[in-house]
Amino acid sequence: MTTKTVARRFAQHLRSARDGRKTPFYDWLRKQDQQAVRVDQLQEVWGPAADLGEAEIRWIAYLKREGDRLLNLSKGGLGPLGVLWTAEQREAARLRSTGRKGLSRFGEDNPFYGQFHSPEQRLKWADERKGQYAGQENPNFGKFGAEHPGFGHSMTVVARQELSKARTGAGNPNFEKQASQETRAKMSAARLGRPMPSSRRSAHTRHHTNKGVEKADCRYCVENSATPSLSSESESES
Numbered sequence: 001m002t003t004k005t006v007a008r009r010f011a012q013h014l015r016s017a018r019d020g021r022k023t024p025f026y027d028w029l030r031k032q033d034q035q036a037v038r039v040d041q042l043q044e045v046w047g048p049a050a051d052l053g054e055a056e057i058r059w060i061a062y063l064k065r066e067g068d069r070l071l072n073l074s075k076g077g078l079g080p081l082g083v084l085w086t087a088e089q090r091e092a093a094r095l096r097s098t099g100r101k102g103l104s105r106f107g108e109d110n111p112f113y114g115q116f117h118s119p120e121q122r123l124k125w126a127d128e129r130k131g132q133y134a135g136q137e138n139p140n141f142g143k144f145g146a147e148h149p150g151f152g153h154s155m156t157v158v159a160r161q162e163l164s165k166a167r168t169g170a171g172n173p174n175f176e177k178q179a180s181q182e183t184r185a186k187m188s189a190a191r192l193g194r195p196m197p198s199s200r201r202s203a204h205t206r207h208h209t210n211k212g213v214e215k216a217d218c219r220y221c222v223e224n225s226a227t228p229s230l231s232s233e234s235e236s237e238s
């Protein structure tokens with residue numbers, strides 16, 4: 001669907017195909033003789049955008065029912081649809097994409113190389129994303145262990161250090177924020193009767209790491225001085 005002209009939408013599709021977008025449709029489009037691809041306009045919709053989305057949903061459902069081999073991943077419509085792939089679809093996509101060249105453009109090859117988005121633009125995006133995919137809306141909600149796409153993923157030491165640096169001080173989402181009285185009361189009630197610090201590790205974080213103290217008889221101090229690159233200073237403490 002498009003709110004512009006068919007020609008303009010198709011030009012966007014061709015550009016996405018050229019940029020290497022990985023979907024069954026773009027994989028198909030890349031293989032075609034572009035001069036020979038014909039675009040049909042199925043319906044023109046006047047009125048609110050939601051009607052356009054509804055129309056697309058109806059068309060996709062109808063054509064699928066009729067046996068058309070559509071390449072649409074979702075049932076159509078407006079907004080993020082959280083398409084869930086079956087194991088077979090995933091495997092097929094993996095095979096399609098294996099060894100495919102020219103998809104990611106790194107360094108100077110990237111059209112955005114050396115440029116930065118303005119703070120205003122970044123704030124705008126952050127605002128738009130706020131609360132998106134939270135809780136049950138998150139496609140990975142309730143998935144643990146092998147079920148989770150991040151399962152078995154590990155980061156290099158360098159990547160971990162970079163992430164750590166980026167989230168320290170002003171980069172931390174909680175930097176200079178203080179929980180409300182209400183939240184603090186809740187946290188306090190949850191911990192009532194539990195001795196604090198609750199573990200030797202927590203005691204180490206509070207009394208050694210946070211105060212810059214190192215004790216020879218503390219297991220965690222010793223461990224950290226043995227591997228200074230991967231200290232556990234990021235452990236949360238309240």
Ligand SMILES: [Zn+2]
Nearest residue numbers: 204208218221
């Ligand atoms: Zn310690």
